Amino acid sequence: MSLAETGFLTIEEIKKLGKYPSEERFKKGPVAVIECIQEIPCNPCESACRFGAIELGEPITNLPTLNEDKCTGCGLCVAKCPGLAIFIIDKAYSDTMATVSFPHEYLPLPEKDAEVEAVDRSGQVVCTGKVIKVLNPESFDRTPVVTIAVPQDKAEEVRGIKRL
Numbered sequence: 001m002s003l004a005e006t007g008f009l010t011i012e013e014i015k016k017l018g019k020y021p022s023e024e025r026f027k028k029g030p031v032a033v034i035e036c037i038q039e040i041p042c043n044p045c046e047s048a049c050r051f052g053a054i055e056l057g058e059p060i061t062n063l064p065t066l067n068e069d070k071c072t073g074c075g076l077c078v079a080k081c082p083g084l085a086i087f088i089i090d091k092a093y094s095d096t097m098a099t100v101s102f103p104h105e106y107l108p109l110p111e112k113d114a115e116v117e118a119v120d121r122s123g124q125v126v127c128t129g130k131v132i133k134v135l136n137p138e139s140f141d142r143t144p145v146v147t148i149a150v151p152q153d154k155a156e157e158v159r160g161i162k163r164l
Helices: 011-016 044-048 076-080
Strands: 031-034 086-090 097-103 115-119 125-135 145-151
Touching: 031 076, 044 076, 076 086, 076 097, 115 145
Parallel strands: none
Antiparallel strands: 031 086, 086 097, 097 145, 115 125, 125 145
16 A cells, blocks of 8 residues: 555655664664655754754755754654654653654643553554653644653554544
């Protein structure tokens, strides 16, 4: 199945773009995962990264590229992406659990410590997660970022939560 058939990217399609973080980088802690496929004039992610880890270059319609050695996993890029196409994955969270941070533009916002149903790119529930934090500072321009803990083997699948 492909984007044209399903309406969403598969993990295989994302990895084929050659912009997915390496397993070695995932083991070091939080890292941005950029799932942008829109070749449009857009660069808020590049501007948001104070570490220079996201690069577009010229022309501005290039797809963003992550320099995984520069990425600290701070997450500032997540709320700045108008396409909601950036996530932070931390596979070093614990031996059995990972965290996934994602933009969440629905109300009500989940509360810290809440149990939630985690969904994949297609919106299908894949596991239960626990809300670790919800960030919504003014600088995020009304795009809260939710972080949930999920089983390690679901970290690359989970991209959001079922609406409350």
